[in-house]
Amino acid sequence: MNKLHTEVFGITLKNPITVGSGTYGFGENYKEFYSPTELGAITVKGMTMLPREGNSGTRGAETPGGMLNCVGLQNPGIDVFIKDYLPKLKNEGNIVFANIAGKDIEEFVEMAIKLENSQVDLIELNLSCPNVKEGGIAFGTSGEMVGLITRKVKEVTGKPVVVKLTPNVTDIVSIAVAAEQNGADGLTLINTLLGMAIDVDTGNPILGNVFGGLSGPAIKPVALKMVYQVYKHVKIPIIGMGGIVNERDALEFFMAGASMIGVGTGNFIDPMCPLKIKEGLERYLDIKGIGKITEIVGLAHRGGLTDGK
Amino acid sequence: MNKLHTEVFGITLKNPITVGSGTYGFGENYKEFYSPTELGAITVKGMTMLPREGNSGTRGAETPGGMLNCVGLQNPGIDVFIKDYLPKLKNEGNIVFANIAGKDIEEFVEMAIKLENSQVDLIELNLSCPNVKEGGIAFGTSGEMVGLITRKVKEVTGKPVVVKLTPNVTDIVSIAVAAEQNGADGLTLINTLLGMAIDVDTGNPILGNVFGGLSGPAIKPVALKMVYQVYKHVKIPIIGMGGIVNERDALEFFMAGASMIGVGTGNFIDPMCPLKIKEGLERYLDIKGIGKITEIVGLAHRGGLTDGK
Amino acid sequence: MELKGLVKSNEFLTSQRDVFQLRIELNREFEFKPGQFINVYCPNKVLPRPISIADKEGNIITLLVRIVGEGTDFLSKTKIGDRVKVIGPLGKGFNTSHGMDKKVAIIGGGIGVAPLLGLRKANFKDAKYYLGFNSEGILVEEFKKVYPTTITYLTEDTTVLEAFEESLKTEVYNFVYACGPEGMLKKLQDILQKNKIPGELSVEKKMACGVGGCLICTCETTKGKKRVCKEGPVFDSQEVLFSE
Amino acid sequence: MELKGLVKSNEFLTSQRDVFQLRIELNREFEFKPGQFINVYCPNKVLPRPISIADKEGNIITLLVRIVGEGTDFLSKTKIGDRVKVIGPLGKGFNTSHGMDKKVAIIGGGIGVAPLLGLRKANFKDAKYYLGFNSEGILVEEFKKVYPTTITYLTEDTTVLEAFEESLKTEVYNFVYACGPEGMLKKLQDILQKNKIPGELSVEKKMACGVGGCLICTCETTKGKKRVCKEGPVFDSQEVLFSE
Numbered sequence A, B: 001m002n003k004l005h006t007e008v009f010g011i012t013l014k015n016p017i018t019v020g021s022g023t024y025g026f027g028e029n030y031k032e033f034y035s036p037t038e039l040g041a042i043t044v045k046g047m048t049m050l051p052r053e054g055n056s057g058t059r060g061a062e063t064p065g066g067m068l069n070c071v072g073l074q075n076p077g078i079d080v081f082i083k084d085y086l087p088k089l090k091n092e093g094n095i096v097f098a099n100i101a102g103k104d105i106e107e108f109v110e111m112a113i114k115l116e117n118s119q120v121d122l123i124e125l126n127l128s129c130p131n132v133k134e135g136g137i138a139f140g141t142s143g144e145m146v147g148l149i150t151r152k153v154k155e156v157t158g159k160p161v162v163v164k165l166t167p168n169v170t171d172i173v174s175i176a177v178a179a180e181q182n183g184a185d186g187l188t189l190i191n192t193l194l195g196m197a198i199d200v201d202t203g204n205p206i207l208g209n210v211f212g213g214l215s216g217p218a219i220k221p222v223a224l225k226m227v228y229q230v231y232k233h234v235k236i237p238i239i240g241m242g243g244i245v246n247e248r249d250a251l252e253f254f255m256a257g258a259s260m261i262g263v264g265t266g267n268f269i270d271p272m273c274p275l276k277i278k279e280g281l282e283r284y285l286d287i288k289g290i291g292k293i294t295e296i297v298g299l300a301h302r303g304g305l306t307d308g309k
Numbered sequence C, D: 001m002e003l004k005g006l007v008k009s010n011e012f013l014t015s016q017r018d019v020f021q022l023r024i025e026l027n028r029e030f031e032f033k034p035g036q037f038i039n040v041y042c043p044n045k046v047l048p049r050p051i052s053i054a055d056k057e058g059n060i061i062t063l064l065v066r067i068v069g070e071g072t073d074f075l076s077k078t079k080i081g082d083r084v085k086v087i088g089p090l091g092k093g094f095n096t097s098h099g100m101d102k103k104v105a106i107i108g109g110g111i112g113v114a115p116l117l118g119l120r121k122a123n124f125k126d127a128k129y130y131l132g133f134n135s136e137g138i139l140v141e142e143f144k145k146v147y148p149t150t151i152t153y154l155t156e157d158t159t160v161l162e163a164f165e166e167s168l169k170t171e172v173y174n175f176v177y178a179c180g181p182e183g184m185l186k187k188l189q190d191i192l193q194k195n196k197i198p199g200e201l202s203v204e205k206k207m208a209c210g211v212g213g214c215l216i217c218t219c220e221t222t223k224g225k226k227r228v229c230k231e232g233p234v235f236d237s238q239e240v241l242f243s244e
């Protein structure tokens, strides 16, 4: 029996592991390490209506326990994805989550319509990209806007719609609830925290865009807290991410309430990271004598493992 | 000539280095390592009107590049501070910043009145403690509330008043501006980020309070970004803190716009941390041929070091 | 006190290689009481690790450490000649005068024997060690060298408590020193109270600063919250309030 | 390809001990082109460090590394027998067929000589090395062993460019391979353009994944943004658009 087998968003997954959008390209880069079909699902790079070149200048910087990026949604555009990347991914047998970022509501709707007739398994609304001028994070900081976009997208697609939220807000719960009330099938928590770094030898910001998104182990406590907090207030499943680099990190997220987890920066720290997490989870469940991974979802809200386990 | 000499808040400081409130007690614990008078100022543990026992259960947890705490403002109360601790600190020649946390506006005002007649050099309003039920962070997330408390406190004291803000907000700039418009003499950025950790062996949250405040190197990019962002919009001086553990970290904060910096978790990583930063800053200024530390404040907004430097 | 340490020796004490004895030469002399600890800075971790000073000869201290995570794992891998940064001595050790002319029981569980090792040099008139280990003993010969009557149990920690309680039927102890897992100390507290035996317990809490500044390490006591790093880690046996 | 590495030797190449040569035995054979790199995982850093494969004999690769921060400092301290994790070979190396039957200049600045070392085995009909160092040469004998005409300048990187430009008055080069600091490559690009000499340049950018997935390492080219880790680090000499 596969203990990691998960049914979520009406999709059957061989395991509840995906990757953070933007850290795995379109699934082609890690093939020499393992077959992406070993993942529960592949979440592809965030896409826009038209191709984008992204930001200029330095796009990354390492920080204590984490990294900053300001890639700025460089991508070939949704049409190229549907035509060139998606068929191949599906032929290989992957479950594919499409991450999209519109510059306004209309674009979100238009992209959703394009995807509706594609083989994509799920649509993830990126209402939280910190690195673009239009839309992005601005959408994600208003519960009203998040609700509106979610509703409009749900109106044009039958595919499951998951809303990816930014942690850079005062009250993530109200925004999560707005998404749920407007029909979201799930939530992805979290996108990157806003941060910056300065090169003290020159006195200038390191990133071309000055600010960037902070990801990696450093943000894990913040991500975990948001998953825990939101889990208390919504019924829809949560894809938890933020600093997950090993199975113990992943277990924390499941226990906090995530039904799936995503590996982002962890892929850079170890290309085999998602697979090692998969094996680590299986080992943990065996040792603890737990039958299915789904049993531990939200465990930290229910008093933890009982003595027998 | 002392290159670190700083005049700020109408106070003359031998250097622009203080400590994060709550990481240095009342200045007594690090005496066996160096004399606290070597610091520009001592910021004491956050105080409340009445003595507080703080939270029960586990109060700390290490996280990647940082730590969580939920001490919960354990302190002997402001009267004991004024009677027992302050005279000694002042006799020894320290500049003392008092950090206070009221449970409502009245308490802030009452405490400010008590301090007005004391030898305290500056009052830091803690509108951002994440670990108490009443007040604390709730105050700091509303620009209106921050403005109101600042104004009320300013009405009863002639001492410089600095407002310490929480990073757990959507828009720190508007809150900083509200403080400035209501008479704040300065801002302290940042208090801790909210976070949590789960013990996967038991399935339960590690901290007695479930959530805690994340501090240390992990949060540096977030703190730095907020200092940089706020500096653009206010004229009052900023005390920058969040993950500063060496002189390069400190330099980043000065360049982002801080007039003073605070060492918090850095004290736990190395008890000599503030002194090493002091020496490191002097070395840096010498190497770069810069006359005064104040010259580099906000440098990252002005194109960095010119070729000569 | 900030100290520079130089690893003099490092060897495993158990066949499972989970407990090791680390000897560190420090750059300064200092007085030390059994029960006091040092903070060791591990470069792979943010916070220092508190470790009891198990023994001291001249400038060389002995640590007994169980590997439970990355910090202790790092220490287990240090090699002769490696440098380690240390602050200490920290905290309040055992008050050996309490037991000086009395009949003393010294009770340790697992790695909790570390701070008790130093007590064998205290010259108690009459002392007996009760040591419990989950599987394999730690430095049992060292204890027996000075106190040949030392009793060890290679089963559960509680067994050693049962043995101690049993002994009370025939023997009279006037003072008890103990260190071990919280569950064990809690049970011991009850036994001591029931039998009206005074004593001192060394307790553990998560720490950050180690010098009293952060208030992370507080424990509940009959006199309110106290800092384990400053007012402890050794407390009067009836003072600490263990949680359920 | 994920590879397990074993440090075979590690020695400083400069008297200031800022550049070292690290030889690592890998657990697998692979083809390699000069200019390709590996990602080395440093346990004290989050992200891997990209380092050119300077040379390769059987399963043993040679790295030439300058210490500039914590990652390279960690590598400088590895000892024989230490394990290192590596992925590679990564990126597109130099296309040696371009210069095969031509007169070739190979120009390196500072640690930028690392990816050029492997080119000495390319059997070019006629090649000359121009190497510039800030103060002290790196492996100059190695270069001279194969190419005795190798010219080195122990001053600024630009001097070597001046020498190269000067040589163009009397000599004809048909192809150039180069690696060095960005400022040097930019100047070289101008020289090559002016003199209509084709070539290839190896450029550096901050990286994260090293395998094309994160888009951190893009550089501007005449054909839009390209990934240095995937489409590079070696580019046609006129393709890269250096910033001011």
Ligand SMILES: Cc1cc2nc3c(=O)[nH]c(=O)nc-3n(C[C@H](O)[C@H](O)[C@H](O)COP(=O)(O)OP(=O)(O)OC[C@H]3O[C@@H](n4cnc5c(N)ncnc54)[C@H](O)[C@@H]3O)c2cc1C
Pocket: B062, C037, C045, C049, C050, C051, C052, C053, C063, C064, C065, C066, C067, C068, C069, C070, C071, C072, C073, C111, C114, C115, C203, C204, C205, C206, C207, C233
């Ligand atoms: C005063 C004092 C004296 C101590 N003396 C010794 C000693 O002589 N020998 C020895 O082996 N250990 C001793 N400890 C415990 C030791 O400090 C911890 O085992 C160590 O900090 C764990 O670090 P780590 O990075 O290996 O594990 P981590 O990854 O930090 O934690 C692994 C496990 O250890 C627990 N732990 C972490 N920190 C502490 C802490 N400060 N106190 C108690 N448990 C902790 C965690 O809850 C977790 O279960 C002492 C602790 C205190 C407070």
Ligand SMILES: Cc1cc2nc3c(=O)[nH]c(=O)nc-3n(C[C@H](O)[C@H](O)[C@H](O)COP(=O)(O)OP(=O)(O)OC[C@H]3O[C@@H](n4cnc5c(N)ncnc54)[C@H](O)[C@@H]3O)c2cc1C
Pocket: A062, D037, D045, D048, D049, D050, D051, D052, D053, D063, D064, D065, D066, D067, D068, D069, D070, D071, D072, D073, D111, D114, D115, D203, D204, D205, D206, D207, D233
């Ligand atoms: C394709 C490629 C091949 C390389 N080959 C070599 C080589 O053979 N030998 C060698 O010594 N170095 C090489 N480098 C540079 C090397 O990767 C960096 O020096 C190293 O990553 C710095 O790590 P650090 O932790 O020591 O310093 P950090 O603390 O990360 O940085 C210190 C300084 O190095 C710069 N830096 C950091 N990362 C990079 C990077 N990825 N590329 C360029 N600069 C960086 C920073 O801006 C900073 O100024 C190569 C880089 C690339 C992209």
Ligand SMILES: Cc1cc2nc3c(=O)[nH]c(=O)nc-3n(C[C@H](O)[C@H](O)[C@H](O)COP(=O)(O)O)c2cc1C
Pocket: A019, A020, A021, A022, A023, A045, A046, A047, A069, A071, A073, A099, A126, A129, A164, A190, A191, A192, A213, A214, A215, A216, A217, A219, A241, A242, A243, A244, A262, A263, A264, A265, A266, D214, D215, D216
């Ligand atoms: C280089 C990089 C690019 C990213 N691009 C996207 C993106 O296109 N769309 C998106 O929703 N999130 C993007 N993210 C955010 C990640 O998907 C993830 O939410 C975040 O990094 C936190 O997870 P981590 O700490 O595991 O990396 C990106 C992150 C990184 C590091």
Ligand SMILES: Cc1cc2nc3c(=O)[nH]c(=O)nc-3n(C[C@H](O)[C@H](O)[C@H](O)COP(=O)(O)O)c2cc1C
Pocket: B019, B020, B021, B022, B023, B045, B046, B047, B069, B071, B073, B099, B126, B129, B164, B190, B191, B192, B213, B214, B215, B216, B217, B219, B241, B242, B243, B244, B262, B263, B264, B265, B266, C214, C215, C216
């Ligand atoms: C253990 C601990 C206790 C703290 N107590 C207080 C407090 O009482 N009042 C306050 O304003 N900030 C308090 N803080 C926040 C710090 O002053 C500082 O703002 C924060 O830790 C970020 O800085 P750092 O990363 O350098 O620690 C506390 C932080 C820690 C780690």
Ligand code: FES
Pocket: C206, C207, C208, C209, C210, C211, C212, C213, C214, C215, C216, C217, C218, C227, C228, C229, C230
């Ligand atoms: S560890 Fe900081 S007060 Fe005890």
Ligand code: FES
Pocket: D206, D207, D208, D209, D210, D211, D212, D213, D214, D215, D216, D217, D218, D227, D228, D229, D230
């Ligand atoms: S480093 Fe990730 S794409 Fe090049």
